[in-house]
Amino acid sequence: MTTRFPQVDPRLPLELECLIFECAASQWTAKDSTVLLVVAKRVNAWVYPIIFRVFSQAEGSRFPNFEKYPSIKVEDVGKFARHLLAGTRNLDLLLSFCPNVHNLALWYGVSLSEHLGAIRNLHLTRFSATFLDIALKELLLGPAFSYLTHLEILSLDPRTRESLPDQCSVIADIPKLSHLSIPVENADLVPSCLLQCRNLHVLILSSDRDDFRIRKHEDFSGIKDGRLVLMLSDYYVESEMDWINGAKGKVDSWITADLYVLARKSNFLRSSSRTWITSPFNWGELLNSEGKVWYSTLA
Numbered sequence: 001m002t003t004r005f006p007q008v009d010p011r012l013p014l015e016l017e018c019l020i021f022e023c024a025a026s027q028w029t030a031k032d033s034t035v036l037l038v039v040a041k042r043v044n045a046w047v048y049p050i051i052f053r054v055f056s057q058a059e060g061s062r063f064p065n066f067e068k069y070p071s072i073k074v075e076d077v078g079k080f081a082r083h084l085l086a087g088t089r090n091l092d093l094l095l096s097f098c099p100n101v102h103n104l105a106l107w108y109g110v111s112l113s114e115h116l117g118a119i120r121n122l123h124l125t126r127f128s129a130t131f132l133d134i135a136l137k138e139l140l141l142g143p144a145f146s147y148l149t150h151l152e153i154l155s156l157d158p159r160t161r162e163s164l165p166d167q168c169s170v171i172a173d174i175p176k177l178s179h180l181s182i183p184v185e186n187a188d189l190v191p192s193c194l195l196q197c198r199n200l201h202v203l204i205l206s207s208d209r210d211d212f213r214i215r216k217h218e219d220f221s222g223i224k225d226g227r228l229v230l231m232l233s234d235y236y237v238e239s240e241m242d243w244i245n246g247a248k249g250k251v252d253s254w255i256t257a258d259l260y261v262l263a264r265k266s267n268f269l270r271s272s273s274r275t276w277i278t279s280p281f282n283w284g285e286l287l288n289s290e291g292k293v294w295y296s297t298l299a
Contacts, residue, residue, distance in 0.1 A: 018046050025050040026248065030063055052080040054247045055098065057087050058240055059108060074098075083247035085240065086110070092118045102126065102147075105243055107154070112139055120144045128152035128243070135162040136170040148174050150254060152181040152204075164188055172196035179254055181206055181231075187220070194225045202257045206233045207276070220274055226264050229257040230276045242279060253279035259298070263287065268294055 012020070025033040025047045036047045056063050064072050078097030085105040086094060095101070095118040103126040104119070106112065112119070113134045122144050131139075131153060140148075151174070156167070171180065171193055180197065181204035182189055193203060205220070209232050220230065231253060233239060246252030256279035263269055268291025277286075283295050 014042075018042075021046050022050060030054075049080040052077040054083045054244060055081045055101075056085045056240070056244060057089070057094065058085060059087055085243055085247075091115055095119065095122065103247060105129070105152075124148055126150040126246075128154065130154040132157050136167050137162070140170055140174060145174060147176055149176050150179040151177060153183065153186070155183055156186055164192065168192040168196050175199075178202070179257070180204070181253075183207070190220070190223065190228065194223070194227060200227055202229060202254070202261055203227050204229050204231050204253065204257050206231050208233055223274075227261055228274075229260050230274055231257065232276050232278050251280065256280065263291055263294070266291075266294065 021036060021039075021043050025036060030051045033047060033051050037044045037051075052064065054063075064074075064077060066072060066074055074094065074097045078094070079100060081098040081101050083103040084094075084098055084101045085107065087108045088110055091106075091110065092115055095115070099121065101122055102124055104122065104124055105128040106115075107128070107130065109130060109132060111132055111134075112129060113132075116134075116139065119139070120142055123146075124144055125147050127145070127148060127150070129152070132155075134157070136156075139145075140151075151171070156162075168189060171177065171189075176199070177197060178199055178201045180193060180200060180202070182193075184205055184207040187205060190203065190205060194200065197203075203225075205228065207230075220228065233253075242252050246254060256277070260277060263286075264272075268287055270286060270288050270291075275286075284292065287295055
């Protein structure tokens with residue numbers, strides 16, 4: 001005789017239970033989150049898309065690693081991707097299987113001109129790239145970038161012969177752009193971008209730690225616009241981790257810059273003079289007593 005047990009409903013409301021598991025999966029690493037897949041069928045359905053929300057296809061460490069784990073198919077999990085750090089390998093194919101990506105980083109010297117079609121099929125809110133062999137206007141003035149809020153330009157190729165006024169005009173015409181990062185070698189863009197891009201909340205001027213040009217920070221002392229943030233970029237591994245942190249909703253260089261602009265506007269800084277900062281950095285060294293109280297409320 002088979003004993004039948006009554007079906008037991010979850011103690012928590014289903015919506016609350018779902019929220020708890022989604023929060024856990026969002027905070028844990030993808031590897032740690034896999035233990036949640038076997039809790040229950042409903043939990044699997046909630047957690048599985050979160051595990052594959054962030055794709056990091058770096059040359060050194062890849063997630064998902066489709067070669068190491070062939071049972072994971074990009075055609076199956078690509079639809080879950082919202083954030084993609086991509087290399088040059090099979091880029092068009094990868095983008096075709098990830099139609100819902102809104103945060104795209106194309107590093108490793110990706111030739112943007114070779115992948116225009118695939119990029120233009122997306123609807124991006126964040127874009128980070130080295131603009132090799134392509135002018136800004138060839139890429140950014142299109143529907144794929146009409147909702148762009150964050151743009152990180154790692155370098156501009158002078159061979160495109162795009163004039164400084166043209167570059168500023170293209171950037172200013174991105175309707176929703178609120179955050180812009182440009183390299184220190186293109187510092188000539190700063191005054192015009194601050195003037196023309198009225199919707200900008202933050203303009204980061206980035207420099208490598210070892211770049212001798214950081215010693216010329218006095219060159220920017222005459223710019224009184226509080227939106228300008230001078231930021232030192234770390235080595236590649238740290239930059240990749242910073243991008244992943246941002247993709248997962250954690251503190252990244254964008255959030256650090258936002259907080260710095262707010263602290264300056266609120267007179268929470270010890271000194272009003274411009275200084276190069278890092279992400280993350282020791283806020284205690286820059287904040288006055290009121291600023292430290294403010295920062296303590298952010299935790």
